[in-house]
Amino acid sequence: MNTDRLVDLLSSNLEPVSRVRFGKALLLAMLTGSITAFTLMLATVGPRADLGSTAHLWWTAVKLLFAVSVISTATPPLLRSMRPGLEKKTHPEIIFLPFLAAIVAALAMLLFVPPHAWSAMLRGAHPVSPARCLVCITFFAAVPFAALIWALRQGAPTRLSLSGAIAGVTAGGLGAAAYALACTSDTIPFIAICYGAAIAICAFVGAQLGPRLLRW
Amino acid sequence: MDELAHSHERELRALMTASLDGDAAAYHRLLEWLTSHLRAYYRQHFTRIGHGPTEAEDLLQEALIAVHTHRHTYDRSQPFTPWIYAIARYKFLDYLRRTKSSLKDLPMESVQELTAESNMTAVDSGLDLQRLLSGISSKAREAIQHVKLEGLSVSEAAVRSGMSESAVKVAIHRGLKTLASRIRQEKRT
Numbered sequence: 246m247n248t249d250r251l252v253d254l255l256s257s258n259l260e261p262v263s264r265v266r267f268g269k270a271l272l273l274a275m276l277t278g279s280i281t282a283f284t285l286m287l288a289t290v291g292p293r294a295d296l297g298s299t300a301h302l303w304w305t306a307v308k309l310l311f312a313v314s315v316i317s318t319a320t321p322p323l324l325r326s327m328r329p330g331l332e333k334k335t336h337p338e339i340i341f342l343p344f345l346a347a348i349v350a351a352l353a354m355l356l357f358v359p360p361h362a363w364s365a366m367l368r369g370a371h372p373v374s375p376a377r378c379l380v381c382i383t384f385f386a387a388v389p390f391a392a393l394i395w396a397l398r399q400g401a402p403t404r405l406s407l408s409g410a411i412a413g414v415t416a417g418g419l420g421a422a423a424y425a426l427a428c429t430s431d432t433i434p435f436i437a438i439c440y441g442a443a444i445a446i447c448a449f450v451g452a453q454l455g456p457r458l459l460r461w
Numbered sequence: 462m463d464e465l466a467h468s469h470e471r472e473l474r475a476l477m478t479a480s481l482d483g484d485a486a487a488y489h490r491l492l493e494w495l496t497s498h499l500r501a502y503y504r505q506h507f508t509r510i511g512h513g514p515t516e517a518e519d520l521l522q523e524a525l526i527a528v529h530t531h532r533h534t535y536d537r538s539q540p541f542t543p544w545i546y547a548i549a550r551y552k553f554l555d556y557l558r559r560t561k562s563s564l565k566d567l568p569m570e571s572v573q574e575l576t577a578e579s580n581m582t583a584v585d586s587g588l589d590l591q592r593l594l595s596g597i598s599s600k601a602r603e604a605i606q607h608v609k610l611e612g613l614s615v616s617e618a619a620v621r622s623g624m625s626e627s628a629v630k631v632a633i634h635r636g637l638k639t640l641a642s643r644i645r646q647e648k649r650t
Contacts, residue, residue: 246590248500248583251522252492254590254609255529255637260630261483265533328534329547401531403551460555461527461641 267327267400271320274396278389278416282423285385290377290427301431308425308436314343315418315444319411323393326408327400337407340414344441351437367438369430375439378428382443383450386413386420390451394458402459409455410448417447474541481532492525499524499549500581506553510562518586519644524552526641530634559645588644596643601636604629 286292295301322337355363369375393412402408421440430439473494479487503517503524528548535544556562594602600622607618608629619626 246522246586246588246593248496248518248522248525248586250590251525252489252496254605255525256485256489256492257610257612258608258615259480259483259485259488260615262481262533264537328536328539328544329531329551330535330539330542330544332547333543401527401534401548401551403547456558461531 265399267396268324270396270399271324271327271393274392275316275320275389275415275419278392279419279422281388281392282385282419283426285388286381286423286427289384290381290424292426293429295429296426304431305425305428307433308428308440309422311343311347311436311440312418312422312425314346315340315421316415318342319415319418323397323408323411323415326402326404326411327397329401329403332404337411340411344437344444347433347437347441351434354433363434366432366434369432369435369439371429374428374430374435378424378430378435378439379443379446381424381427382417382420382440383446384420385423386416386443386447389419390416390447394454397459398461401461402455405456405459406452407455408459410452412455413447413449413451414444416451417444420444420447470540470542473545477532477535477541478537481535481537492528495525495528495545496521496583497581500583502549503553504581510557512560512562514584515587518584519588520552520556522586522588523641523644524549526637526644527552530638530641555645588647593640593643593647597636597639598632600624601632601639604632605636605640608633 293301293305296305318339322335322340325331325335355366358366369378371377390412393416394409397408397412421444424440430436473491476487476491476494480491499521500517503520504514507513507517507520528545531548535541594605597605603622604618604624607613607621608615613621615626615629618624619629622629624632
């Protein structure tokens, strides 16, 4: 095929293109994702029974704060990754901030208690808590991840592993927000390590799947 | 960015903005500019990985279709050259991935490479438009045939095919996207 012919083909009867706001698609994906994650949480593990008490409500708020800060630092780079050419202006490093803050807070908390209490703090409410946390968050993150990939595909991401990883972090954050209402492990080190690890798994899976799901 | 890229930037951005508003002549000029510069860019990189000008032309055509089907991702408030360079670079890296070729360190942004003067003679790509078209849905093929090849207006094509105007537009857009993915599959070795 002759390239000039292709140029003629592409430019003949050109349709105007209206301005698109990818923020809308992203927001829609995050809404659908979080509703699904929340419904799944209600249908499986359910919210913690003692959610009524002020202390437990406060801990749930702390977990939600962590999840929301993860989501809100990951969303701007995710949005920017949908348009080619913004790579140099995008700073995905800010995504590490909430995790760093959580780890610093966790270390500070550990310093306040004697070393023999550390394992209880790290383990959470039950011996199975860390495993339950990892499984639930990654499970709840699956649908948000699929929705975010759908949204990303409306744009033209050029760094597919990175975009996939950021989508994974955002989905993990949404999964963590849903799990926050069910989680009974009320220690900062537990949140930093288990929530952090669950979201890191989501990021890893996202980075692996990105090149396959996002290519265009 | 150097002086040359700067002067091009203003002109290209104006052409792109007009194209997005539906100015076919501006779009034609823009695609012609892109053709010559992307051709030079891909040929230069293809010699480095030991692939010939025909393969470079294949990728050029794939990139042009990608630019077309993703033109909505250009933000009018942003400079044009980084946008086009990111697409050109992405398409090249995608080509490397699927043909399992390798090339070390392709810089993130070297706009100068794209804006460097280029007057390379065209070669035909190894792609056969009719064969590619035969691989897409009959609705999309008909729409592309009417509007893009025979030059009918969208409303004329709609009357002929018994589809609504918006259905014709959607069919063309989807058809071109399928066409691009067909090219990608064909070029996987």
